[in-house]
Amino acid sequence: MRSFFYLILLFISMSVQGQNASRMNPVNMDHSIMLIRIAEIEIFEDFIDQYLEILKEESEASVRLEPGVLCIYPMQESERPDQIRLLEIYADSAAYQSHLKTPHFLKYKNSTLHMVKSLALIDMKAIDGESMSKLFAKINSLD
């Protein structure tokens, strides 16, 4: 009986450790070499709805499939619906270079080229890198 009891405890302890491990990320988490960017994209009016559908799919796939894509958060201006903004955070520049070669990014790029009126990629620095995870923590409990 006692050995069964210890076995259960061991199993529970391993399972809790497993949960914690799954929350960790295997890629670089050094904020000083992260690539942080705001993309400013203007879309031809006739294509806005179509563009948003494709962008939504691409953002979701990038974050889900690429460990080095820490965040892609796409937004649309409320007053000017043709103005799209993305907050993009990559673990490092290698992660970004690898992102550019993925099938989902290439599909997005090729299918939206004619919809994009202008595109500006603006490199940013985090002002508070140290507490980055805290500044985003609540978003992670939204579901």
Added chain:
Amino acid sequence: MRSFFYLILLFISMSVQGQNASRMNPVNMDHSIMLIRIAEIEIFEDFIDQYLEILKEESEASVRLEPGVLCIYPMQESERPDQIRLLEIYADSAAYQSHLKTPHFLKYKNSTLHMVKSLALIDMKAIDGESMSKLFAKINSLD
């Protein structure tokens, strides 16, 4: 012995439930009424360092002390250090109104007024509200 064993199991099960509950947030989590904004702030050059210190403090305090401030993420353009951008997400407009009355916001506002050359607050809509937490999930495992 058996009752002790069940007691341990009950305790562990309650503790796991407690952990999950603490990850939940008591405020509105309906993304359709969230207030999402990009703030574009230009700072007079002589004040940049001073301004960043004050902004960093204010952002950290807002997220820590106000349940309705879901995220304030301050960034600085790499090429133009006088250009500051913030991604701000509030649970709803009441949370934002309440934020404007907090001591830490008022302290920030009053002590930086003379440092700010221009300020634009741009209301945004999330393009993928449904999977918002997934798009930010990795940031939460950074520490």
